[in-house]
Amino acid sequence: METKRGSLLALLPFVVFLVLFIGTGVVTGDFYKIPVVVAILIAAVIALAMNRKESLAKKVDIFCKGAGHPNIMLMVIIFLLAGAFSEVTKGMGAVESTVNMALSILPQNLLIAGLFVIGCFISLSMGTSMGTIVALGPIGVGISGETDIPLALSMAAVVGGAMFGDNLSFISDTTIAAVRTQNTKMKDKFKTNFFIVLPAAIITIAILVFLTMGVETNITRHSFEWTKTLPYLAVLITALAGVNVMVVLTGGIAFAGVIGLLNGSYDWLSLLQKIGDGVSGMQELAMLAILIGGTVEIIKNNGGIDYLLHVVTRKIKGKKGAEFGIAGLVSLADLSTANNTISIIITGPLAKSIAEKHNIDPRKSASLLDIFSSCWQGLIPYGAQLLAAAGLASISPVSIIQYSFYPILIGISGVVAILIEGRGQARA
Structure with a gap:
């Protein structure tokens, strides 16, 4: 498969976005100096102003096609449901009771490691990193509030656990793509992928245990009402059962609402108000996802994605070089799109061609696509995962990166799997 040279200039909107959002934060020390939605909106306007060969009406149609992509719309709906679930459970005391229960059961030096492991199981069963972050994020916030553990570390553990299943789950969009x-075959890809990232998960647990062993805690053992923990338990059980994330979150909202009504935390009007507050709190993230989707589609139409593909593939030599090419290809796509599913969809056909040309096992090429897209998706501060975690904790997404051990380690594991011939390719 030959790739078009594309256009470097087409990437200008993305460069502007990075300069405004990340560059301004680095210079001023305040990553909220320019709201991320404003930064991407400016980038979108620049993208629409480019390519004078096409009419504005046509470019707007292209933008709307990208903004309304099914993956983007699903992400938006999950954002809104996630916000409602978080707010309703918080209002009826589920977070406080769940945190108190966790603090009563878990040894103090295993709180954060335990949070990561729970996140791994939830995301593996639920198939979505976003649903996992929403379910466990408030617990991470609560644990940090009751200890001296940095809030960014707690949220990084949650994001790490979420990315574990996002990369491996049989029902994850990224895995399916x-x-x-x-x-x-799905089971064959799972075996190959699992043995590549398993060392990363084990090392992450060890690091989290080590980091929290010496942390001073000021935990007071509080009593808790087990009935208030039921919404989270219900979400965990349905997630492990593989229920669709939208059903999980909708059911969680309803269940938490009923308990709140029964224990007097809510009346009907206050419950509806809480749901509205939760949805409103996620509107910025929803708008950001839509604007990024539209802007990326314009960049793609103008040749920006083709340029990235050309740069990555033009000097490929040998099998290992081809595998690094696939890894670099999907990495650049994810950095550009901030969506690991879309990055795999964009680069998948070219990766398949590279794999066939260089005799790369399709299980390995599928694993590389998933591993490296998930690696960067768990690290970029403008990606949905870090933005959601940061939003729940009211901290900067950049502050989470320093503790993002698992995303970094799966990237390293992926590199090792390429360098060591035959490793990471489990027999079907």
């Missing part, structure tokens, strides 16, 4: 584009 990787398997379909590489024409391999």
Whole structure:
């Protein structure tokens, strides 16, 4: 498959966005100096102003196509449901009771490591990193509030656990996209992928235990009402059962609302108000996802994505070089799109061509697509995962990166799997 050279200039909107959002934060020390929505909105305007060969009406149509992509719309709906679930459970005391229960059961030096492991199981069963972050984020915030553990560390543990399942779950969009584009079987890809990232998960647990062993805690053992923990338990059980994330979150909202009504935390009007507050709190994230989707589609139409593909593939030599090419290809796409599913969909066909040309096992190419897209998705401060975690904790997404051990380690594991011939390719 030949790739078009594309256009470097087409990437200008993305460069402007990075300069405004990240550059301004680095210079001023305040990453909220320019709201991220304003930064991407400016980038979108620049993208629409480019390519004078096409009419504004046509470019707007292209923008709306990208903004309304099914993956983007699903993300928006999950954002809104997530916000409602978080607010309703918080209002009826579920967070406080769940935190108190966790603090009563877990040894103090295993709180954060335990949070990561729970996140791994939830995300593996739920198939979505966003649903996992929403379910566990408030617990991470509560644990930090009751201890001297940095809030950014707690949220990084939550994000790390969420990315574990996002990369491996049989019902994850990213996994499905990787398997379909590489024409391999889901169970075979899972085996290959699992053995590559397992060391990363084990090392992450060890690091989290080590970091929290010496942390001073000021935990007071509080009593808790187990009935208030039921919404989270219900979410965990339904997630482990593989129920669709939208059903999980909708059911969680309803369940928490009923308990709140029964214990007097809410009346009907206050419950509806809480749901509205939760949805409103996620409107910025929803708008950000829509604007990024539209802007990326314009960049793609103007040749920006083709340029990235050309740069990555023009000097590929040998099998290992081809595997690094696939890794670099999906990495650049994810950095550009801030969406690991879309990045796999965009680069998957070219990755398949590279894999066939260089005799790369499709299980390996599918795993590389999924691993490296998930690696960067768990690290970029403008990605949905870090933005959601930061929003729940009211901190900067950049502050979480310093503790993002698992996303970094799966990237390293992926590199090692490429360098060590034959490793990471489990027999079907």
